Amino acid sequence: MEFAGALRQAIQASGLTLERIRHRLGQRGLTVSVATLSYWQRGRSRPRSRAVVTTLEEILQVPAGTLTELLDDPTPTAPPVRGGPGRGGLAAGTVGAGDRGRAAGDLWPDPDRYAFLVAQLDRSGDHRLERLGIHDVYRLDDVRRTWTLSVRTVLRAAGDDIDRVVCVHQTGPAKIDSGVDGQGPAGASAAGSESGGLSGGGLGGGAGGDVELTGVRYCRPGRIRAEDGLMAFELVFDRVLAAGDTAVVEYELGPADGAQAGAGTVGIGGGGGWSADGYERRFSHPVHDYVAIIQFEGGRLPARCYGFTADTSGAPRRRLGELWIGTSGSANLAVGNVRRGIVGIEWEWH
Secondary structure (H helix, E strand, O other): OOHHHHHHHHHHHHOOOHHHHHHHHHHOOOOOOHHHHHHHHHOOOOOOOHHHHHHHHHHHOOOOOOOHHHHHOOOOOOOOEEOOOOOOOEEEOOEOOOOOOOOHHHHOOOHHHHHHHHOOOOOOOHHHEEEEEEEEEEEEEOOOOEEEEEEEEEEEEOOOOEEEEEEEEEOOOOOOOOOEOOEHHHHOOOOOOOOOOEEEEEOOOOOOOOEEEEEEEOEEEEEEEEEOOEEEEEEEEEEEEOOOOEEEEEEEEEEOOOOOOOOOEEOOOOOOOOEEOEEEEEEOOOEEEEEEEEEEEOOOOOOEEEEEEEOOOOOOOEEEEEOOOOOOOEEEEEEEEEOOEEEEEEEEOO
């Protein structure tokens, strides 16, 4: 059944008027007009906010997923469009629109290790957080073999009593093995697992993959788990969120003190040795707006730079187009309405 028909049936079964539904959404901090609700149930438009539809399921007392699952029906992907006069980025349409039912583990080189790590963290409120925007700044000094990643994320609660979000980053090459004595990732299952929201990109770790979390603002670190090139951690908000509340979290990642970045890779692929040729972020939840900036430092600039997307970790990359590297030594990529999948920037050295 299509979304409009399912919504119309749910409204009729609830016995609520559109005005009452609008009022109850407003009590939860969500503003939707009666006209908009009417358009949705008649199929003249579709909701852009998954958080609103999740709340509608609660108000109409239908099982979770009755309406939200129908939002994931494949829709056409808009072609990439060049950015403004500075030619510094791309604005793309829906990314990963045809991925209904995909497990979050498929986004990672080692799904079992991903599931093993995030299972140790509190993700109870993750599905009730709406991702309004994520902004990554990746600073790479290829001469000194150093890097830092700065992240700012804006979230909005679609329910009450939410106090944290879980972040996951690939910090080095994945080490895929069979585990030891039946313990660890080899015995974990990725079935049904969900990424902790801010699923991060591939980074260049230290020689031992040692990466530290620093520069945490507007929140505090919770539990941190790291193993074989994968790092997962909780960020606890500075207050408990109620429905409609927003939160901003900022943090930085970089090689731990004393660690050398000589054996790390950036992005997927690469074996031993420095291989700084891309940055990517994995999305297991929809995000309204995503911006990635790559800042090349140390005086060395690549010959070319491209944006790309991919459906899963093992899927082929689709290039969005060449990105301009400005006089600031940086390139940027802007993508709107990301559902799920991988978005990144790759470059070629002279």
